[in-house]
Amino acid sequence: MDKKNLTRRSALAAGGVLLAGLTMGLSACAQEDSLAEQARKGDNKNYVAGDGSVTEFAKADRSAPVALKGTLFDGTAVTPDVLKGKVTVLNFWFAACAPCRVEAPQLEALHQEYKDQGVQFFGVNLRDEKATAEAFDKTFNITYPSFNDKDGAVLLSVSGIVPPGAVPTTLVLDKDGKVASRVLGEIEKSTLKALIASAVAE
Numbered sequence: 001m002d003k004k005n006l007t008r009r010s011a012l013a014a015g016g017v018l019l020a021g022l023t024m025g026l027s028a029c030a031q032e033d034s035l036a037e038q039a040r041k042g043d044n045k046n047y048v049a050g051d052g053s054v055t056e057f058a059k060a061d062r063s064a065p066v067a068l069k070g071t072l073f074d075g076t077a078v079t080p081d082v083l084k085g086k087v088t089v090l091n092f093w094f095a096a097c098a099p100c101r102v103e104a105p106q107l108e109a110l111h112q113e114y115k116d117q118g119v120q121f122f123g124v125n126l127r128d129e130k131a132t133a134e135a136f137d138k139t140f141n142i143t144y145p146s147f148n149d150k151d152g153a154v155l156l157s158v159s160g161i162v163p164p165g166a167v168p169t170t171l172v173l174d175k176d177g178k179v180a181s182r183v184l185g186e187i188e189k190s191t192l193k194a195l196i197a198s199a200v201a202e
Contacts, residue, residue: 056181065177070147070154083177087119087199090171094127095136099186104140106189
């Protein structure tokens with residue numbers, strides 16, 4: 001086989017790998033592009049997918065406690081006091097976000113695993129109506145509550161930590177209500193478990 005044909009076959013093989021990568025599962029929304037690049041592209045998907053990057057904040061470097069205020073879909077008003085003494089996981093999502101659907105069962109599994117260890121989970125839904133959010137919860141058997149955050153109140157409370165429109169994003173707050181770690185994009189269950197365990201152990 002001559003060099004030209006070999007090069008062509010290599011290119012076709014590489015193209016096949018690339019195509020497989022792009023079509024593999026619903027998690028393909030998590031691209032390697034930076035958040036800023038995605039936002040500039042304006043590709044009409046209406047959200048900016050994170051790359052799965054994990055940031056941990058040393059205890060001495062954590063910002064002030066999150067001033068968490070909002071209303072859950074069941075009508076419950078939540079104030080910052082709910083964060084005191086508990087590790088809290090906040091997951092920013094909406095129903096049409098493909099990576100959100102992929103990670104939902106993993107989040108519920110971790111909620112069940114840690115709920116008896118003083119860890120609480122909250123979803124933060126950025127755009128759905130109540131019926132849509134409830135249908136999502138029913139589909140994926142989600143038992144922890146979600147904020148109706150169409151007004152952006154919860155998102156505003158973590159401004160500078162969660163980029164606007166970056167969905168999904170997951171935060172782990174320490175027992176003082178400070179952000180201990182952040183995952184931009186679809187979670188890996190083992191990674192989030194390690195982040196939660198670290199916060200619980202503090």
